[in-house]
Amino acid sequence: MFKKILIANRGEIALRVIRTCKEMGIKTVAVYSQADVDAMHVRMADESVCIGPADSTKSYLSIPSIISACEITGSEAVHPGYGFLSENANFAEILRDHGIKFIGPSVNHISTMGDKINAKVQMETFNVPCVPGSDGEVKNVNEALMIAKKIGYPVLLKAASGGGGIGMKIVPSDVQLETLFLQAKSEAKKSFDDDTIYMEKYLEKPRHIEIQVFGDGNGKAVHLGERDCSLQRRHQKVLEETPSPGVDPEEIRKIGSVCSNAIGKMKYEGAGTIEFLYENKEFFFIEMNTRLQVEHPITEAIYGVDLVREQINIAFGMGMSLSQNNLNPKGHAIECRINAERLPAFSPSPGNIKEFHSPGGIGIRMDSAIYNGFMVPPHYDSLIGKLIVHADSRSMALSRLSRALDELIIDGVDTTVDLFKRILEEEDFICGDYNIHWLENWLADQVQ
Numbered sequence: 001m002f003k004k005i006l007i008a009n010r011g012e013i014a015l016r017v018i019r020t021c022k023e024m025g026i027k028t029v030a031v032y033s034q035a036d037v038d039a040m041h042v043r044m045a046d047e048s049v050c051i052g053p054a055d056s057t058k059s060y061l062s063i064p065s066i067i068s069a070c071e072i073t074g075s076e077a078v079h080p081g082y083g084f085l086s087e088n089a090n091f092a093e094i095l096r097d098h099g100i101k102f103i104g105p106s107v108n109h110i111s112t113m114g115d116k117i118n119a120k121v122q123m124e125t126f127n128v129p130c131v132p133g134s135d136g137e138v139k140n141v142n143e144a145l146m147i148a149k150k151i152g153y154p155v156l157l158k159a160a161s162g163g164g165g166i167g168m169k170i171v172p173s174d175v176q177l178e179t180l181f182l183q184a185k186s187e188a189k190k191s192f193d194d195d196t197i198y199m200e201k202y203l204e205k206p207r208h209i210e211i212q213v214f215g216d217g218n219g220k221a222v223h224l225g226e227r228d229c230s231l232q233r234r235h236q237k238v239l240e241e242t243p244s245p246g247v248d249p250e251e252i253r254k255i256g257s258v259c260s261n262a263i264g265k266m267k268y269e270g271a272g273t274i275e276f277l278y279e280n281k282e283f284f285f286i287e288m289n290t291r292l293q294v295e296h297p298i299t300e301a302i303y304g305v306d307l308v309r310e311q312i313n314i315a316f317g318m319g320m321s322l323s324q325n326n327l328n329p330k331g332h333a334i335e336c337r338i339n340a341e342r343l344p345a346f347s348p349s350p351g352n353i354k355e356f357h358s359p360g361g362i363g364i365r366m367d368s369a370i371y372n373g374f375m376v377p378p379h380y381d382s383l384i385g386k387l388i389v390h391a392d393s394r395s396m397a398l399s400r401l402s403r404a405l406d407e408l409i410i411d412g413v414d415t416t417v418d419l420f421k422r423i424l425e426e427e428d429f430i431c432g433d434y435n436i437h438w439l440e441n442w443l444a445d446q447v448q
């Protein structure tokens, strides 16, 4: 096994990875910016290296600094966590060229999935159902008009290098197409330095359902069910749950096996997430993420599997201990993302944590890197913790979540904790009757 792994990340996910490494007897190296001198991941790791100033482009995103930290410490592998360099094919390639193992898929798979058009082509090859739309790039307005006529309005223009909704344009009819096409192109050019645009039928009220997959890189692959991530605000997930209250388990088994088949056929290595929109009992592939996701603990809860351990075993070449027959989900899990944010605008609320008390008891997991007296720095994203609950049924998970939110104390910064208490009182949420627009519509209603 690896003797030493460097974690190229910070916050709760750095702790998450360190925990599994410790249990596996692997030494850990933390990297940190000057704003993170007092961060918990630095204390929890066996060694640490300062890799630059607070600005993440000069520290957590600085490839030369992280490679240097690997060489100084003799790290054999890097776990990238999520965000930062986790889906950067260039980083994976440079690590490879330095003989350091990137804990994740191949350079090729990262770059293929990073281009949303290539990702769709790849998935279509393996019979994964995709949203009807253009066959690759839409080159000009005339072509756009023709494809829109064929698939029917409304259509959605997307940037090939996009994701996170940037540069997306909903087009209601022919009249708006030219203007919106040119706007989409120039926004994509500005944001991604790539103005490649493609088109899809716009789905009006889907759920966001994603399938967790794992491959050993040699053709063996499994899926670990779905996560319903429909509760989002401005493309930021707020709460995730599994199983989805809106999808029949038999449908999950079918789409899950379509996904694991695709992952096996492409010899994908490590953890991945295949994202779908789900509407009128149909799945439509939109994107694939090649990293471990923020919300992976809800999958761990119902499957009883340590996904980071699997990632490390696969990266070392030990193969996969998982087999589909032995993967039986149990109960229901929900994650709340606790952000240091002030409502209603969700504006960042960095500052001093005056008091922190984590909830506990059966079925509770709190992944967080904050502590009493910790200063939440203003330089990074506002996630300060994830509260995950697991119970035998959805209704028991809801009661447990409500109880855990009441126990949780975070003083000194504003947080999203009260938002969850309010969502838990909503009839639609209690019934599981929501889609990707529900939260934003509900928030808009709250201001009145």
Ligand code: MV4
Binding pocket: 131, 156, 163, 164, 165, 200, 201, 202, 203, 204, 208, 229, 230, 232, 235, 277, 286, 287, 436, 437
């Ligand atoms: C869509 C869609 C409707 N139809 N594609 C938003 C971000 C990007 N990852 C994909 N997104 C969407 N793609 C088609 N063909 C609606 C969205 C979308 C969305 C998707 C998932 C979760 C929340 C969302 C919020 C707004 C729009």
